[in-house]
Amino acid sequence: MTQIPRAGVIGNPIAHSLSPKLHSYWLNRYGLEGSYTALKVTEDELEKTLRELPSQGFIGANVTIPHKVNVMQFADQITDRATLIGAANTLIFKDDGRIFADNTDGYGFMANLRQGAPDWNPKAGPAAIFGAGGAARAIIVALADAGVPEIIISNRTRPKAEALRDDFGARISVIDWVQADKMLEDANTVINTTSLGMVGGQDFKVPLDNLRKDAVVTDIVYNPLKTPFLMAAEKRGCITVDGLGMLLHQGVPGFERWFGKRPEVDEATRQAVLS
Numbered sequence: 482m483t484q485i486p487r488a489g490v491i492g493n494p495i496a497h498s499l500s501p502k503l504h505s506y507w508l509n510r511y512g513l514e515g516s517y518t519a520l521k522v523t524e525d526e527l528e529k530t531l532r533e534l535p536s537q538g539f540i541g542a543n544v545t546i547p548h549k550v551n552v553m554q555f556a557d558q559i560t561d562r563a564t565l566i567g568a569a570n571t572l573i574f575k576d577d578g579r580i581f582a583d584n585t586d587g588y589g590f591m592a593n594l595r596q597g598a599p600d601w602n603p604k605a606g607p608a609a610i611f612g613a614g615g616a617a618r619a620i621i622v623a624l625a626d627a628g629v630p631e632i633i634i635s636n637r638t639r640p641k642a643e644a645l646r647d648d649f650g651a652r653i654s655v656i657d658w659v660q661a662d663k664m665l666e667d668a669n670t671v672i673n674t675t676s677l678g679m680v681g682g683q684d685f686k687v688p689l690d691n692l693r694k695d696a697v698v699t700d701i702v703y704n705p706l707k708t709p710f711l712m713a714a715e716k717r718g719c720i721t722v723d724g725l726g727m728l729l730h731q732g733v734p735g736f737e738r739w740f741g742k743r744p745e746v747d748e749a750t751r752q753a754v755l756s
């Protein structure tokens with residue numbers, strides 16, 4: 482008897498992850514045999530869990546906070562983009578026991594932006610990024626890859642933005658957090674990668690008066706879907722793209738590798754995850 486392929490998302494906390502809903506919806510939509518569950522795993526348990534999962538029928542997993550960086554040390558093969566980002570969010574367990582690690586966050590970011598703003602031209606001008614955490618890293622790699630000529634970063638903790646500049650080179654400049662609004666003057670792509678604006682969290686307070694009306698503006702926060710940052714940008718006439726699509730699109734490469742079908746990210750997918 483062949484085992485039903487299993488996949489899941491490894492993290493801690495994990496109860497609020499939307500990934501089980503997403504992958505279960507896709508499995509159901511395409512009539513595929515398989516399962517996808519949330520796996521609460523502490524840092525101490527990470528290695529043991531990774532070694533045990535294949536024998537329990539797991540063919541792969543997504544990885545989320547706090548394991549995205551740590552998981553790299555247990556991987557036998559790592560994609561170039563995961564190496565560059567220094568973190569992985571998608572694992573494939575090979576038949577011979579080896580672990581293959583990829584990072585699809587940048588892909589998810591870019592696919593979401595292209596879907597939500599089809600006329601967006603990465604080469605048209607600088608991108609301005611609020612934040613310098615793990616998500617910013619993946620997004621910078623993706624933007625540079627897409628040909629964005631200049632990337633300006635502003636982060637509350639300036640040395641973290643400078644570290645990104647040191648890692649990713651000449652195309653990047655850093656602006657102090659108290660002057661963050663200055664980077665909006667020329668930017669035709671503007672991205673919030675901080676947690677500001679999330680339900681229950683602190684507000685995004687950087688003034689947006691310098692935001693260009695022809696800028697494409699996106700947020701990685703998706704709860705609420707329309708953050709105050711996106712609302713303010715929309716009011717100025719900018720094209721805005723919410724952050725839910727990044728989460729949905731980052732799941733595509735993993736699902737395709739595990740279950741053999743490239744899934745669609747469309748309105749029905751969004752509704753399934755939001756229901």
Ligand code: ATR
Pocket residue numbers: 611612613614615616617636637638639641674675676677683
């Ligand atoms: P992720 O992996 O989602 O990027 P992270 O690595 O914890 O998460 O990064 C969170 C980002 O939100 C950081 O840029 C953080 O700024 P600091 O580097 O100064 O911590 C930013 N952030 C979180 N809370 C913030 C706040 N109250 N004001 C400004 N920036 C904040």
